[in-house]
Amino acid sequence: MWTAATSVPTIAVTAGASATFDVTVDVPGGATVGDSDVTTITATSQGDPLVNGTVDVTTTAAAAEDLIFADGFDGEVVGECEPLQLLLDTSFEESGTGSGPWTSTSTTFGTGWCTEATCGNGGGTAGAQSGDVWVWMGGADVAAETTTASQAVVIPAGSDRHLNYWLWIGSIGGVGAQMAINVDGTPVDTIAEPAEAELAYSQRTVDLSSFADGASHTIEFNYSTPAGANSNYSLDDVTLDCEPAVTQPVARPLGPSGSITARIRN
Secondary structure (H helix, E strand, C coil): CCEEEECCCCCCCCCCCCCCCCEEEECCCCCCCCCEEEEEEEEECCCCCCCEEEEEEEEECCCCCCCCCCCCHHHCCCCCCCCCCCCCCCCCCCHHHCCCCCEEEECCCECCEECHHHHCCCCCCCCCCCCCCEEEEECCCCCCEEEEEEEEEECCCCCCCEEEEEEEEEECCCCCCEEEEEECCEEEEEEECCCCCCCEEEEEEEECHHHCCCCEEEEEEEEEECCCCCCEEEEEEEEEECCCCCCCCEECCCCCCCCCCCCCCC
């Protein structure tokens, strides 16, 4: 049942004047959007009861206001991050045999794929983070060297993506070695040779959300060093995730002082 009430029960108005008052209409709970009801307001002359006027006020039921999301918060559609993992062969085990989705080049060795059986460990300054295979970038003694590892991947649109990878710079040469991370040939991050060699692998991250457009992109790790001294960058366990996943370093011992840190030529 629709009910109506005025803000005052009666109001006196002199001839030629006007008055303002509120009319409140209670809409029944069973009303649906579009239902309506008419409230009639009657004004009667105090001097002559036969003189009166009426006005009809129509009330129509409308949809309830969304007070929680009135600021438009619910209008933004956020993409769901799926699948959780986009890259294949994240630990290089298949690619290291030549059958995986990653490709690798080396100006000195032909490829950056290594196991300790084929490349040694540079006196304890290079090795895998997990499994047997890793990308050894550098290790060319005093020769100039460029090493790459790359994979093409479609990055879905509508959600964040983060390139997470494990890197260990176990030996430094002090001549300006660095590793660039490129997407479609454009650098998105560069890891310069540190002042001191690292004792451990550590996980690092790069935000690639700006490339999440539904297209195929080539992700490349590109190491380069001029001639003059040896440095070792070990790369392993590369993933393209919904979240940045940076963890604490995993300690590995360095080789003894004065040991040979170059990669075995085979």
